[in-house]
Amino acid sequence: MKSIFKYYKRYAHLIIAALVFLTLEAICELQLPSYMSGLVSEGIGQSDMATIWSYGWRMIVITVIACVCSVLVGYFSAKASARMSRDIRSDMFAKVMNFASEEYNKFSVSSLITRCTNDITQIQMLTYIFLRMIMFAPIMGIGGTIKAVQFSSGISSLAWVIVGAIAIVVVLIVIALTIVQPKYMKMQKQIDKVNQIAGDELNGMLVIRAFNTQKHEEKRFDDANRDLTRTALFATRLMAILMPVMTIVMNGVMVAIIWIFAAKVDDIAQISNMMAFMQYSLHIIMSFMMISMIFIVLPRAIVSINRVGEVLSMKISITDKEDKTQPTGARFKGDIKFDNVSYSYGGGVPAIENISFEAKSGEVTAIIGSTGSGKSTVINLIPRLMDVSAGSVSIDGVDVRDINLKDLRNNIGFVPQKNTLFSGTVASNIGYGKEDITQEELQKAARIAQAQEFIDSSPDGYDRAIAQGGDNVSGGQKQRLAIARALSKNAPIYIFDDSFSALDFKTDAKLRMALQQEMDDATVIIVAQRVGTIKNADRIIVLDDGKVVGNGKHEELLKTCKTYLDIAKSQLSEEELGL
Numbered sequence: 259m260k261s262i263f264k265y266y267k268r269y270a271h272l273i274i275a276a277l278v279f280l281t282l283e284a285i286c287e288l289q290l291p292s293y294m295s296g297l298v299s300e301g302i303g304q305s306d307m308a309t310i311w312s313y314g315w316r317m318i319v320i321t322v323i324a325c326v327c328s329v330l331v332g333y334f335s336a337k338a339s340a341r342m343s344r345d346i347r348s349d350m351f352a353k354v355m356n357f358a359s360e361e362y363n364k365f366s367v368s369s370l371i372t373r374c375t376n377d378i379t380q381i382q383m384l385t386y387i388f389l390r391m392i393m394f395a396p397i398m399g400i401g402g403t404i405k406a407v408q409f410s411s412g413i414s415s416l417a418w419v420i421v422g423a424i425a426i427v428v429v430l431i432v433i434a435l436t437i438v439q440p441k442y443m444k445m446q447k448q449i450d451k452v453n454q455i456a457g458d459e460l461n462g463m464l465v466i467r468a469f470n471t472q473k474h475e476e477k478r479f480d481d482a483n484r485d486l487t488r489t490a491l492f493a494t495r496l497m498a499i500l501m502p503v504m505t506i507v508m509n510g511v512m513v514a515i516i517w518i519f520a521a522k523v524d525d526i527a528q529i530s531n532m533m534a535f536m537q538y539s540l541h542i543i544m545s546f547m548m549i550s551m552i553f554i555v556l557p558r559a560i561v562s563i564n565r566v567g568e569v570l571s572m573k574i575s576i577t578d579k580e581d582k583t584q585p586t587g588a589r590f591k592g593d594i595k596f597d598n599v600s601y602s603y604g605g606g607v608p609a610i611e612n613i614s615f616e617a618k619s620g621e622v623t624a625i626i627g628s629t630g631s632g633k634s635t636v637i638n639l640i641p642r643l644m645d646v647s648a649g650s651v652s653i654d655g656v657d658v659r660d661i662n663l664k665d666l667r668n669n670i671g672f673v674p675q676k677n678t679l680f681s682g683t684v685a686s687n688i689g690y691g692k693e694d695i696t697q698e699e700l701q702k703a704a705r706i707a708q709a710q711e712f713i714d715s716s717p718d719g720y721d722r723a724i725a726q727g728g729d730n731v732s733g734g735q736k737q738r739l740a741i742a743r744a745l746s747k748n749a750p751i752y753i754f755d756d757s758f759s760a761l762d763f764k765t766d767a768k769l770r771m772a773l774q775q776e777m778d779d780a781t782v783i784i785v786a787q788r789v790g791t792i793k794n795a796d797r798i799i800v801l802d803d804g805k806v807v808g809n810g811k812h813e814e815l816l817k818t819c820k821t822y823l824d825i826a827k828s829q830l831s832e833e834e835l836g837l
């Protein structure tokens with residue numbers, strides 16, 4: 259709630275403008291029936307043309323003012339609600355961009371999308387309706403009551419008609435809301451679900467086709483879709499029943515008023531009173547209906563406000579220290595040290611335990627181990643994609659948690675295991691990490707990453723289009739572009755997480771050679787599955803089940819580390835092993 263409130267404050271000027279014009283409109287509307295009554299009793303009743311004209315003019319003027327006000331109210335409330343929703347949306351997006359994986363895992367991607375779109379639209383709608391009606395209802399209700407008393411000709415039973423009508427309206431609304439509120443909660447969750455399945459299936463289109471599971475997937479989507487429809491229909495139908503019931507109540511009130519007046523009417527003044535009274539009682543009941551309208555939108559919007567608030571108020575676990583919020587633009591030397599580092603996902607069993615090693619600048623440090631041994635976990639700790647559970651990771655002797663995040667990440671060229679390209683061109687992808695990158699820098703990065711050849715083979719060269727996610731290039735080409743993207747940052751530290759796996763042996767070798775030649779003073783960390791890839795590394799760290807079981811050069815490890823020997827034996831021939 260609180261996190262949304264600040265947006266109302268931001269657009270207070272628009273909101274106040276809307277409310278002022280709304281008040282004006284309400285006052286005009288309130289005045290109209292009494293003029294009408296005067297017109298009938300004084301003008302028509304006494305056949306006085308001058309009076310008829312004078313009332314007529316006043317009624318026209320006041321109607322025009324009311325119309326203009328109504329338009330302005332619409333304008334200001336639309337503007338306030340649309341701007342608010344724009345701001346919430348962009349703040350939410352910015353917030354999510356800063357999520358560490360821990361926070362990210364708390365929401366599903368589809369839920370974040372729903373929250374960023376549908377939920378915010380609900381808030382926008384509430385704001386709009388609220389602004390259009392909130393002042394109107396009390397003014398109409400209270401003003402209408404005062405006026406109605408004036409025109410009641412002293413008939414007290416009329417009061418009971420109105421009180422009765424209001425009681426019916428209120429009871430109906432309360433009943434409807436108690437039934438429908440939990441449904442709205444369910445509905446937002448079901449929208450999440452539909453989005454999630456749609457996203458899943460669209461992303462997995464190839465797999466679905468290959469496994470011939472279209473029918474099954476269609477059914478999965480259908481089920482979710484049907485669930486959502488059922489809930490939405492129930493809620494809408496219930497609310498739809500409310501409307502005609504309200505109309506019946508209103509018409510009942512009209513009939514009752516005419517009935518009661520009919521017994522007493524004996525002159526034109528009373529008829530005009532009756533007409534005005536009818537109008538004012540309609541106003542009173544209308545004001546309650548408007549409040550009910552707000553209550554119809556409110557429960558759904560509250561669900562949405564809470565869902566949006568959840569994201570906005572999420573505490574981000576990986577942030578700068580208070581006194582490190584300004585980047586210094588410093589360039590690191592690049593000596594990385596792991597000191598007794600442990601990490602466990604979600605506080606469960608540790609994925610890595612007591613990891614200690616150093617990676618020096620100017621050296622290639624390799625990390626090898628079977629899948630699930632914790633290689634990615636180890637290196638994700640360096641750019642602080644997550645923070646250690648125990649121990650410390652430091653660069654040039656400074657704990658990474660004490661370094662400004664922007665500085666830290668600017669100094670690291672990172673190729674994640676699951677890399678993604680963005681829609682754009684080859685050039686825009688390679689230059690992603692560096693503003694105003696030159697053509698030479700682009701080419702150098704592409705050359706080292708062994709991407710030059712395939713870039714040149716396309717007539718568009720660096721302007722070749724890349725589809726969303728990099729789906730229009732092969733796995734190996736994608737990897738090479740991702741490597742070039744990291745290299746173009748010209749950072750002192752490079753981390754390659756299993757980045758050579760989709761390359762053929764020849765390219766792998768050429769790439770490593772180029773790396774060594776061009777990056778002689780950088781710290782290079784290579785995570786790999788293939789012994790061939792890392793054989794020449796200055797230092798090889800062998801991981802097994804989250805622990806370091808070997809640390810040294812290839813030849814040493816073959817003699818001292820059983821795990822390494824096993825891996826090597828399974829991949830290299832006897833001669834290559836040289837044993």
Ligand code: ADP
Pocket residue numbers: 603609627628629630631632633634635636
């Ligand atoms: P590797 O890169 O060596 O294949 P990882 O570092 O990815 O291994 O994973 C190490 C262990 O941590 C594995 O047991 C894996 O299941 C677990 N793990 C990895 N990522 C997550 C995650 N996001 N949440 C929970 N457990 C994870």
Ligand code: MG
Pocket residue numbers: 633634635675755756
């Ligand atoms: Mg991995």
